[in-house]
Amino acid sequence: ARGWLRGGGFDPESPRSVGRASLAPGQPLMITPMAEAVFQGNIPISSWLRDNGAEQDISEPFRSRYALHFACFGGHPEAVKWLLKNGAELDVKDDCGQNPAHFAAMKGRVAILQLLAERGAAMSDADIDGDTPMHVGAMHSHGHQACEWLVIHGCISDLLAKKLIS
Secondary structure, eight states: OHHHHHHTTOOTTOTTOOEEOTTSTTSOOEEOHHHHHHHTTOHHHHHHHHHTTOOSSOSBTTTTBOHHHHHHHHTOHHHHHHHHHTTOOTTOOOTTSOOHHHHHHHTTOHHHHHHHHHTTOOSSOOOTTSOOHHHHHHHSTTTHHHHHHHHHTTHHHHHHHTTSOO
16 A cells, blocks of 8 residues: 555555645646545555545545545446445535536446436536536536436436426
8 A cells, every 4th residue: 555655646654645646647636545546446545545544525625526526537336335335425516516426427437327326316416507417428528428328317307307408
């Protein structure tokens, strides 16, 4: 675990430290080791971090994103299950109002959407700009599969009822 932390630019003596994210090389996105571990789907490292004091909330301090957002974006169902088993809030929202389903839809992570839906996650909540997971999926090149899944699973009727589409 310590080698993994050092390799990611994290301080192995401080599981709550913030370091550069592998998901955005060359960009100033700073996240916690927990967010990086679940983004990569690395459950053994995630468990070690938890056991050594790392928290799974507020993984990206500048945008209030949580580890569950990163696990959904990374597309790792086992990491999502692990986080939920260890107390992650299913419909946690970042400061833009996006929940984990937004992040799964953005990358077309149908297996993650299915997992979230099976646990009762909101699939048609709008963020602060009025965008739902369906909207976010439609705006990103990987999201078309997510949009198809959301349509098949009734999100259009939810959007019509909430008057988010006409």
